Amino acid sequence: MAWEVVIGLEIHAQLATNSKIFSGASTAYGAPPNTQACAVDLGLPGVLPVLNEKVVRMAAKFGLAIGAPVAPRSVFARKNYFYPDLPKGYQISQYELPIVNKGQIQIEIDGKEKTIGITRAHLEEDAGKSLHEDFQGLSGIDLNRTGTPLLEIVSEPDMRSPKEAIAYMKKIHSLVRYLDICDGNMQEGSFRCDANVSVRPQGQKEFGTRSELKNLNSFRFVERAINIEIERQIDLLESGGTVRQETRLYDADKNETRPMRSKEEANDYRYFPDPDLLPLLIESEFLEQIKAELPELPDDKKQRFIQQYGLSLYDASGLTSSRELADYFEEIVKLSNSDAKLCANWVMGDLAALLNKNNLEITDSKVSTIQLAAMLRRISDKTISGKIAKQVFEAMWNGEGDADTIIEKRGLKQVTDTGAIEKLIDEVIVNNPKQLQDYRDGKEKLFGFFVGQVMKVSKGKANPKQVNELLKKKLEG
Amino acid sequence: MHNKTLAELSHALHQREYSSVELTRYFLERIERLDTQINSFISVTAEMALAQAQAADQRLQSGNASPLTGIPIAHKDIFCTEGVKTSCGSKMLDNFIAPYNATVVEKCHTAGLVMLGKTNMDEFAMGSSNETSFYGPVKNPWDTQAVPGGSSGGAVAAVAARLAPVATGTDTGGSIRQPAALCGITGLKPTYGLVSRYGMIAFASSLDQGGPIGDNAKDVALLLNVIAGFDERDSTSLNHPQEDYTAHLNDSIAGLKIGLPKEFFGEGLNAEVGKIVEAAIKELEQAGATLHEIELPHTHLSVPVYYIIAPAECSSNLSRYDGVRFGHRCENPQDLLDLYKRSRAQGFGAEVKRRIMIGTYALSAGYYDAYYLKAQQIRRLISNDFTDAFKQVDVILGPTSPTTAFKIGEKVNDPISMYLSDINTISVNLAGLPGLSIPAGFVNQRPVGLQLIGNYLNEARLLNVAHQYQQRTDWHRQNPPKFL
């Protein structure tokens, strides 16, 4: 039977504030355990929450960016359950009245655009962490993360493959970074995701029973976890079993999902409005002010890149996948005064490959925009060929200096002097009499051989266009 | 010294007739000698008190004292006091040394008041008789067989027995006013949000409000001057300009429109208590007030509404007591669930458990609309009743409690009859209004309290009416015979 996969994602984006959502404790990552858990975070008797203004701004920014109505009135509610990393025995979240309502976002799959619905986004506080290293058979609780502001972004079950899920997740990742509301650091848990996954026979209207996958803290894990969960569900259904609605934990080491013991019993969260917090009102003036502060959004930027620089949808999407990458690209276009397509090729090609290989972000690039622009200028003014440029680029990456220095030091300057090239061609013709004869007898395929030989003796430095022209003349005799 | 008003004590301290240290020692000695009869204190902080008194004396000497500098005060054990056990009347927090001060406590410290200790209370403020305290019941100074009321029973009994000149209390459904009535003293529940809740251990967050307890209206006004005020740590704190609550005490009440809700004078009101209230009303009429019969038609629903809303909020507020970061932890927990269940079963008393369970039920899936939401809707109707009433009258008056103090043990096994003793006070909390109880007479040597209810932020008006009444009567000057 053919199965259709249905995926919805709940993304938790940690908002990049200095202090926590309801307390004045620092949100800095990596502090010694419990040194950033203040009285409010610990839920000491008598303490009270006060909402951080910045998180409201950030959530409103997100709402505006996905074209969703930002609620003029939203309410914080308590989600009640007992867990050692939840000091108060309830999590302050938003339930019936979230700050951001229905919106949508475009993703690209195989060059085609697809719209993914966003059901809602709401503010909530993060929980602490249970550490499972053994303390005489006990667990240790670190509450530093408690109270860190989160924006939970809930999608519609609109995705039909793990690939779409990843595309969506990357799009949201890029958006929150564009908006400067989340650092997107997945290793530190600033951007995490739960996936609701189900399968149904192709053509069936009703959704199948879903499982909720937790602990997906990298794009790779999301893809792998969804894939094996799909397999598990299909195997189960095809062997006559049924899928249970349950929460499953992804174990990256074993690459498997298993039911979460702590979620085995059906929860009754007893949501009710938090009496310690009053309704949050957002006035239209406040929204206007935030609107004015919004940066150019990825989709707008993408359209502009296509129009302004004549780039393909593919290049434009890639270059606008992060604000920093887009800025990098635009800067080298400006600095190098070169063809935008050439710039795009270098950023998306050699630079992206090296970044990828070294697991670096564009902001960590070892080649600065100034350096890359200078090199591109040398391609444009024919000092070096595109092929030689690859060498120069690698040398720059390895810290050997600027393009001009490397070209100079390694003697990579392109040979454009007609006389010098003719000399090289003569040398090649003299050394290959048989090939010359064959060519002249009509074996025109051998033209490529001669080009290759000339380039070889020039150590790649001869201007290829000139080599072609001059060689043609000489061979014809 | 113990029969002096705050104004008199303040005057004496400022005139150096005696020092704060002497005054503090005097009250510490009374507590030591007399509190065994009524059990009004959980902790007495003698050493700290004397240190604070010394500091107060220095301030008095150097001339930068405020009106209440050097005056001893007792704090209800619901307010966090840094370095001092803050038990909230519960075994759960018997070992809890608060690591910070409640805003109210901090304000008192800043004003130079001297903390004598922490007063006994119903466990987590859940009770109307002070019998639910882990530290044993408080006894009514007028009759030690009777309850003092609750939950601020310790604070009220301590002031009534003159073991402390003034005290702080909290009022969620009548917890300042009902015991004040039953012990014959003056107690104010301010407008919700006037006094910061930061550091005041939460019972029901949308109802809890701290307030002053004293011998008379002026003392209460003086203490309110210290503890009222905006607090940025409490999201529900009102940003209301600082007032001097003593400023209008001497204003005439001629022409004051007093509303008498017929619901407060109906079935359930003890006839003798009714007579005393009638007499008090006459007194105010003679002072120039006019009387108007009004209706608060949803009053009878305030108790059921309260017994959904308060337990719902408390069930969540008390989830933090889980044996992990502070408070009681059971011995040798087998696993997490066992840790939670046994720690909480052992740490909480029966009434607290009852309320947590009722609240848990009222919020649970399938019952939320029928209980919690319904209660919140009726709460609106109750509040609207007051809004309508205040279009016609300036203050509302009635008995604080339908009866005088009942015997210890009398209602322990009948929660509902206990709940009904707060029928006249609860609606005020539901609406968030200010309410004041003042002594108005006795039935069989047990005090009767008169409740005055004002519109939002009309504390000064309530205190004015109370003061004028106290100028014409001396019920507030009576002391229990054993504590003269």
Add this chain to the structure above:
Amino acid sequence: MSLPIDAVEKIAHLARISLSEQDIPLYTHHLSNILAFVEQMNSVDTTGITPMAHPLDAVARLRPDVVSESNQRDHFQCNAPQVEAGLYLVPKVIE
């Protein structure tokens, strides 16, 4: 209304309070009485009435995003039943 015993057990579990065998009938009795008592609420038609979650129709006040708290771990952990290496210890957490 009378609560069935298993409902009381379920509530006690949700509230994480262990009840002994002899406690259950007493709690069942008291809780049932309270629920019967609050039934009075049904005498009022509340259709269309906005629930009142809060006594004041006030709105949220916001605080600036400023770090105002410093490390007080040792001070706070004085009250903790069991700590090690700055962590609060609990029986093994199984996810």
